Amino acid sequence: MSQLALAIAATGLVSALAVVLGTRFWRTALVVLTEFLTAAGLVQLAEAPTWTQLATAAIIVVVRRMVVTSLRGQNHAHLHDRSATPG
Amino acid sequence: MVEEALRAVIDVLVGLVEAAGAGVIVVGALWATIRFVVDGIRHRDAAVFTPVRLSLGRFLVLGLEFQLAGDILRTAVAPSFEEIGQLAAIAAIRTALNYFLGREIAEEQRQVREEKGRGPDAEARTGEDAR
Numbered sequence: 001m002s003q004l005a006l007a008i009a010a011t012g013l014v015s016a017l018a019v020v021l022g023t024r025f026w027r028t029a030l031v032v033l034t035e036f037l038t039a040a041g042l043v044q045l046a047e048a049p050t051w052t053q054l055a056t057a058a059i060i061v062v063v064r065r066m067v068v069t070s071l072r073g074q075n076h077a078h079l080h081d082r083s084a085t086p087g
Numbered sequence: 088m089v090e091e092a093l094r095a096v097i098d099v100l101v102g103l104v105e106a107a108g109a110g111v112i113v114v115g116a117l118w119a120t121i122r123f124v125v126d127g128i129r130h131r132d133a134a135v136f137t138p139v140r141l142s143l144g145r146f147l148v149l150g151l152e153f154q155l156a157g158d159i160l161r162t163a164v165a166p167s168f169e170e171i172g173q174l175a176a177i178a179a180i181r182t183a184l185n186y187f188l189g190r191e192i193a194e195e196q197r198q199v200r201e202e203k204g205r206g207p208d209a210e211a212r213t214g215e216d217a218r
Contacts, residue, residue: 001109004109004113008112008113008116011116011117011120012116012120014120014123014124015119015120015123015124018123018124018127018128019123019127019136021127022126022127022128022130022131023127023131023132023136028136031140032123032136032140035119035140035143035144035147036116036119036120038147038184039112039115039116039143039147039150042109042112042147042150042151042154042181042184043109043112043113045154045177045180045181046105046106046108046109046154046157047105049173049177051173051176054173054176054177054180057180058176058180061180061183061184061187065187068191
């Protein structure tokens with residue numbers, strides 16, 4: 001299972017790289033990478049996990065949540081700035 | 088004797104259900120990777136990635152449901168407090184993640200609907216904001 005998790009993390013890197021190279025949107029790429037890392041953490045929990053694996057999965061979930069919340073806040077701020085700017 | 092037989096049956100069932108959950112997540116990750124690479128090369132627009140991310144989120148939620156089912160099955164034969172503690176921790180992580188993913192999917196679906204309602208100008212603006 002850990003090799004499968006590693007493979008998912010690798011495909012996440014490939015996907016994030018494709019997003020950055022294709023669009024230059026690094027924030028979107030960061031969110032994409034955290035989605036894949038979450039998937040890898042979940043797959044690793046499928047077999048009988050250790051406390052370390054549990055803590056790692058929990059930390060990934062928290063980091064992913066923080067990244068998504070932070071990016072969403074920045075997007076809202078940008079939209080607010082644009083709507084406040086005349087023209 | 089009966090307890091051992093029950094334990095063996097539940098072990099097999101847990102293995103099957105958790106393998107199904109892991110399989111769903113792996114299939115979702117592979118599918119999303121192909122879509123990210125193909126759409127990244129073809130469209131060069133951040134807006135096209137939102138439906139792919141939504142679909143990957145749905146795969147993760149479905150996989151989590153299977154894994155939670157496996158956890159619940161496993162509690163039928165949990166001999167030590169350490170195992171019960173680990174099961175509780177896994178269930179808490181998966182339930183929290185399931186909740187957050189569900190909320191994010193609903194939020195992003197709402198944004199996609201709003202952008203479609205506003206037209207192509209709004210989508211282009213959202214793409215710029217993602218930079």
